[in-house]
Amino acid sequence: MNAAVISVMAVWTILMVSTAASTWWFSQPMFTPVASTLAVMLIAAVKVTLVMSHFMELRSAPRAWQLAGATWVIVAASAVIVIYLL
Amino acid sequence: MDEQTKILYQKISIYCGPIFVTTFVFFWAWLGHNLPPPHPDWPAQMFTDRYVNNLAEIRLGFLVCLVTICLYLPWTGYVTSRMMRIETGHYPVLSYLQLMGGALTVMVVSISMWCWVVAAQRPERAPEITQMLTDAGWLMNDTVYMCTTLQMFAMALCFLADKKGRTPVMPNWACYVTIFCGATFFPASLTAVLRSGPFAYDGLIGFWIPYPAWLIWMFIASYYLLGDLKRRAGEVEEKVVAVPASS
C-alpha cells in the first residue's frame, strides 16, 4: 500500500465514524435539539470538506477551484445554521 | 451565392439568437407581466384582473413575441449546419436531433403564448376559464421541455467531440454549461403537481432557475458561435487570396 492509499483509508474511516456518531449518537434525546443540530451540521461541513479535499482532489487543485469549494461549504453551512437559529 | 454573402447570412442567423433573447425578456417577461409570474394558487378572479388591468400590454407583448420567437429558427439552422461540419458523413444524428429539438422548442413556446393570447382576447369571460388558459400556457412550457433539453444535449455532445479545428467551436466549460442548463428544466415537471413554494411555476426552481438558464445559455452559445464564424471567415479570405496567387 502506498502513502496515498493509506491517507484515503484514514479519511474514509473518519467519514464513516463521524457518520455513525451523527446518526446514532447525536440523535439521542440526551442532547438538546440545538446542541445536536449544531453538532450534526458542523460534522457535515467537516465531512464535505474532507470529501472535497481528499476524494475530489481539490487540495492539489488550482487556488481558484479551492476557493470555489470553500465558498460553497461556508455559504451552505452558514445559511443552514443561521436560518436554523433564527 | 458568393462567399461573402454566405458568411453574411450565417452571421445574421447567429445574431437572431441574442436578438430573440432580448425581445423575449422585453415582450414576454416585461410587457407580458411575467416578471414575476402569476401565482398558481391565486383565486380565479385575480387571473382575470391581471389581464383586464394590463390588457394592451399583455396583448402587445405576446403578439410581438409570437413573431420574434421564430428568430430561434435561423439560429437553430446555423447550429445544425455547423454541427454537420463536425459530425461529417451520412449519419449526422446529433445534428438532426438538435434541428428537431430547436424547431419543436419554437412550437412549445408558441403554444404557451398562444394560450395567453386566447386568454387576453376575451378577458370578460368566466374567470375559471382565464385561469385555466393561464395554467395551460405555463404547463406547456414547464412540462414539454424535453425537446429543448435534447437540443442542448445534442449540441453539447457534438461540440465536446470536436477534434477538427485548431480551436473548438465552444470551449469545454461552455459545453458542460449547456448540459447543465438543459438539465435545470427537469424539476419544472413538478409545476404540474405543486401550486406553491419553490417548485411551483412561479417558484425558484420552477421559474427563476430554468428560464434564465435557457436565455443565458443562448447568449453564451451565440458568443462562441460568432467567434467561430469570425475564425472561419478569416480562413475563407486567406484561401480566396491564396488561390489566385498560387495558380
Place this chain on the structure above:
Amino acid sequence: MSADIEFVPTPMAPRVSRRLPGVEGVWVFVFADMAVFALMFGCFMWDRHLQPESFEVSRRALDLTMGGVNTLILLTSSMLVVLAIDALKYAENALAPVFLGLATLCGLAFIVNKAFEYREKFEAGIGLQTNDFFMYYFIMTGMHLGHVVVGTVILAALALKARSSRAGGSIVAYEGGATYWHMVDLLWVCLFPLLYLVR
C-alpha cells in the same frame, strides 16, 4: 536558491503542481449543480423555520437507520472510486475495474435501499403532497436519486472501459466520472443530516 530546490527528494508519486482532475467543464457542471442544491437547502430551512412543529413531527417519521446506512454506502463507494483512480494512475490496471465494479454495486445498493424507504412511506399513506416537509423530502431525495442513477450508469460504463483493451491512455474520462460521483456523495452527506437529523 535554485540549488536548494534541486536537492529536495521527490516523493514517490510524481507530483504535478496544482492540477484539476478531469476536464474543467465537469467542475463547472458540478459547482452549478451544487449551487442549485444549496438553494434548495436554504428554501427547506426557511420553510422549516416558518412551520417548525409540522417539520419536526414529519421528520420523526423518517427511518434514521436507512438514511445512515445509505450515507455509509455512498462514502464507501466514493472511497472505492478514489482507489480505482489511484490504481489507474500507478498502472495497477487490473485493480481498477474491480474497484469500479464494487462502487457500482454500492450505487445499486443505495437505489434499492431508497426504493424500500419510498415504499414504506407510500404504504403509510405519505406522499409528495402530505405536507411541506414531505414535499422537500421527496423532491430533494428524488433529485438526488436521479443523480445516483446517472452516476451508477457512469461507474458501470467506466468499469467496463477499465476492463477493455482501451483501458490505458487518458485518465481524464475516469476522473470526470469520479468527480461527478464524489459530488453525488457530497450532496447526500448534506441532505441526510438536513432532512433526517435537524431537530
